[in-house]
Amino acid sequence: YQRRVHGIRYMEKKDSKTYAKEMDMIPIVEDFDKFKKGHLDQEDLPSFATYLITEKKLGEIPVMDLIKSLKGEGKKVSYADVSNAWKKQFLEQYSNELDAPAVKLIMLLKRLKEIPTMKESVKTDIDWSIEKITLGKVYETELDTPSPTASLRSTNEVLNPAMAKLVEMLPWLAQFSSPRMSTEDIEAYQREKSKAGGLAVPTEKKKRKSLMLDDLIEEIKKNQDLIKSIETSSFQVFDCLNVFGRKKLLPVIAYNIFEDNNVFSVIDEEMFEEFIGSVRSGYNQENPFHNDVHVTDVLQMCHFMLHTGKLIEVAQLDKLDVAAFLISAIVHDFRHPGVTNGFLQNTNSDLALIYNDQSILENYHISETFRLILKEKNCNIFGKMPTEQSKIMRKRIIGCILATDMARHFEIMTSLQNLISSHEIYKGKNAEKIINKKTPLTEFESKQFILNACLHAADIGNPTRVFSASEEWSNRVMEEFWRQGDLEKKMNLPVSYLCDRTVVNVPGAQVGFISGFTIPIFEKLSQLFPGFTMMLENAVKSEHEWKVRQLAAKSLSEAKVEVKKQIILPTN
Numbered sequence: 001y002q003r004r005v006h007g008i009r010y011m012e013k014k015d016s017k018t019y020a021k022e023m024d025m026i027p028i029v030e031d032f033d034k035f036k037k038g039h040l041d042q043e044d045l046p047s048f049a050t051y052l053i054t055e056k057k058l059g060e061i062p063v064m065d066l067i068k069s070l071k072g073e074g075k076k077v078s079y080a081d082v083s084n085a086w087k088k089q090f091l092e093q094y095s096n097e098l099d100a101p102a103v104k105l106i107m108l109l110k111r112l113k114e115i116p117t118m119k120e121s122v123k124t125d126i127d128w129s130i131e132k133i134t135l136g137k138v139y140e141t142e143l144d145t146p147s148p149t150a151s152l153r154s155t156n157e158v159l160n161p162a163m164a165k166l167v168e169m170l171p172w173l174a175q176f177s178s179p180r181m182s183t184e185d186i187e188a189y190q191r192e193k194s195k196a197g198g199l200a201v202p203t204e205k206k207k208r209k210s211l212m213l214d215d216l217i218e219e220i221k222k223n224q225d226l227i228k229s230i231e232t233s234s235f236q237v238f239d240c241l242n243v244f245g246r247k248k249l250l251p252v253i254a255y256n257i258f259e260d261n262n263v264f265s266v267i268d269e270e271m272f273e274e275f276i277g278s279v280r281s282g283y284n285q286e287n288p289f290h291n292d293v294h295v296t297d298v299l300q301m302c303h304f305m306l307h308t309g310k311l312i313e314v315a316q317l318d319k320l321d322v323a324a325f326l327i328s329a330i331v332h333d334f335r336h337p338g339v340t341n342g343f344l345q346n347t348n349s350d351l352a353l354i355y356n357d358q359s360i361l362e363n364y365h366i367s368e369t370f371r372l373i374l375k376e377k378n379c380n381i382f383g384k385m386p387t388e389q390s391k392i393m394r395k396r397i398i399g400c401i402l403a404t405d406m407a408r409h410f411e412i413m414t415s416l417q418n419l420i421s422s423h424e425i426y427k428g429k430n431a432e433k434i435i436n437k438k439t440p441l442t443e444f445e446s447k448q449f450i451l452n453a454c455l456h457a458a459d460i461g462n463p464t465r466v467f468s469a470s471e472e473w474s475n476r477v478m479e480e481f482w483r484q485g486d487l488e489k490k491m492n493l494p495v496s497y498l499c500d501r502t503v504v505n506v507p508g509a510q511v512g513f514i515s516g517f518t519i520p521i522f523e524k525l526s527q528l529f530p531g532f533t534m535m536l537e538n539a540v541k542s543e544h545e546w547k548v549r550q551l552a553a554k555s556l557s558e559a560k561v562e563v564k565k566q567i568i569l570p571t572n
Contacts, residue, residue: 219244219252227256230300231308233534236469237297250280250292250299254330257303266323266389267381274378282335282372288476288483290336297465297473299329301458301535309531314431315450320389324396325451327381331369332401332459336361339484341405342496359405366401370394396448403452404459409517412453416524419449428530450528457521463514463542464522464535470542474510507550514543 109126112118220227223243229235230253237249244252254276258264264272283292302325305311312322337344337351341360344352355363372379382390403412419425423433434450436442462473478498485499498504522536 217255219248220256230256230303233304233308233464233538234466235300235304236466237293237300238469238472240296241293246285246292247280250296250330251276253296254299257299257326261303261306261322261326262319263323263326266319266385266393267327268384271378271381271383274376275373275381276330278372278376278379279330279334282368283333284336284338287336287338288479289473290333290338290480294473295330295333298332298455298458298461299326301461301464302326302329302455304535305454305458305529305532309529309535311450311454311529314428314434314529315447316432316435317447317451320392321396321447321451324393325400325455327393328397328400328451328455329458331397332365332404332455333361334365334372335368336365338480339487340496341407343484343488346493347491359402359407362402362405366398369397369401396451399448400451400455403456406460409456409460409521412456413521413524415449416453416521416528420524420527425527427527431528434528453521453525457525460513460518460521461535461539463510463518463539465538465542467538467542467545470538471545474506474546478504478506478509505550505553507546507553510546511543511550514539514546519543 109130113123113126226240226243229239237253240253241249251273255272258267258272280292283290283295285291306317306322306325311317315321317325341352341357343349344360345357349360351360351364373382374380382393385393402408419434423430425431425433434446436446462477463470465473478501481496481499482501482504485495485501488495488499498509518539519536522532522539526532526536
């Protein structure tokens with residue numbers, strides 16, 4: 001929201017000499033005429049303030065008055081105090097002159113609230129809008145309160161032209177954010193939740209209809225030891241791959257997990273075979289990492305979280321929540337091309353252009369999933385579902401898959417820490433407070449966040465497996481990165497981080513990833529769900545093993561250098 005202009009800044013350094021430096025500045029100016037002449041003398045500016053210059057005189061905000069005011073409060077005045085106070089006053093007085101649409105929109109909304117005839121319900125909607133804009137959540141998918149637009153339209157007669165323009169903008173802005181559910185949809189969520197009969201717990205399996213799933217059932221019966229391992233943290237997807245084969249791996253594991261979680265009471269079981277077959281074939285088996293084996297592994301971890309991890313119990317999930325979570329695990333990388341979002345963006349790919357560089361792959365996986373469900377013959381697993389339920393499922397799935405974008409990792413980590421701190425959660429104590437039941441909306445949103453965080457954790461949870469499996473996944477992801485690097489070299493593009501097979505130190509890369517991403521998120525989730533602790537312990541063991549290899553590689557490298565120094569080359 002600040003305009004940068006070119007000027008000369010005079011600075012006094014420790015040697016008491018004054019230096020002039022040409023630079024782009026945004027200073028506080030009390031005498032705009034002096035600035036227009038080309039420079040500001042040093043004595044015109046406090047030595048510790050942020051100097052802000054504007055292209056036109058918006059008015060005066062005296063810096064010294066701010067300093068005196070702050071000192072009057074008995075504070076020790078710092079640079080940050082002055083800077084923050086100036087920015088606050090500047091925003092309040094000159095919002096109409098600013099360029100940033102978000103800032104301008106916030107200030108207009110605040111002024112709109114001040115209209116005497118404004119209803120309290122409309123003010124509440126305005127507060128909601130300000131919060132979402134301030135937090136940068138305009139584009140986030142969420143179940144939400146009714147749009148404020150309708151009530152705002154009725155106030156047009158009391159608005160000045162600027163306010164009326166704002167009212168016109170709101171429906172336009174709404175096109176670029178996720179469609180929000182109406183009051184009726186929220187009420188429907190409550191109804192469907194009550195129909196679910198409380199927590200999603202396994203029920204007695206119903207008698208199976210005559211389906212074309214006999215092969216899957218037979219495979220499950222023949223391999224009970226492997227099937228039982230699905231309930232444990234020692235599950236090894238590569239053992240299942242060797243037994244079931246590539247074609248049956250995902251369908252067999254998915255069918256068993258869906259039955260155990262009563263998912264077929266939610267989705268159309270008759271459509272499942274075609275759906276799961278199409279999903280499996282939609283994954284590129286040439287991808288070393290992002291393929292059907294990976295999502296099978298993620299699916300099992302989500303199942304483990306739900307039961308052994310007590311996710312259902314602590315987060316108070318119903319059958320719709322569980323079904324959406326497990327389906328999200330299956331399709332979260334659907335039709336993955338084997339390259340990163342950064343590569344798609346750098347090459348100006350069609351996908352990057354379609355999704356405007358925002359969570360490109362994640363949006364693509366979602367789009368392709370619902371295209372499959374809604375457009376392909378015999379794949380509509382939501383076909384017999386009431387409209388209210390299908391809306392809820394779609395919201396849940398979209399939110400979960402968007403959360404698998406690594407760009408959102410630190411946002412999720414911050415929110416988890418805030419959740420833990422605000423409710424004083426420790427090793428499961430007070431964990432029930434993570435679900436905010438104040439309104440149906442807050443309940444939906446708080447559950448959505450937990451599901452998002454858990455799916456994201458499962459997606460980067462390879463190091464939580466026993467080390468033999470963890471190592472295999474590490475080799476696979478590095479090979480996929482290196483293939484991208486090879487392609488970038490051919491295209492004369494800068495090689496992305498970790499994508500140059502000639503220079504990457506694999507043990508070092510794995511230590512960095514596990515210690516920087518996997519361990520921290522499982523540490524936080526283990527506070528909410530103590531049943532996750534065994535996964536955290538495996539991640540710590542994997543980190544240790546990679547550190548040993550890292551040190552061994554370093555020692556070997558140093559030894560080679562030392563030996564090379566000692567080699568006496570023959571002379572002529």
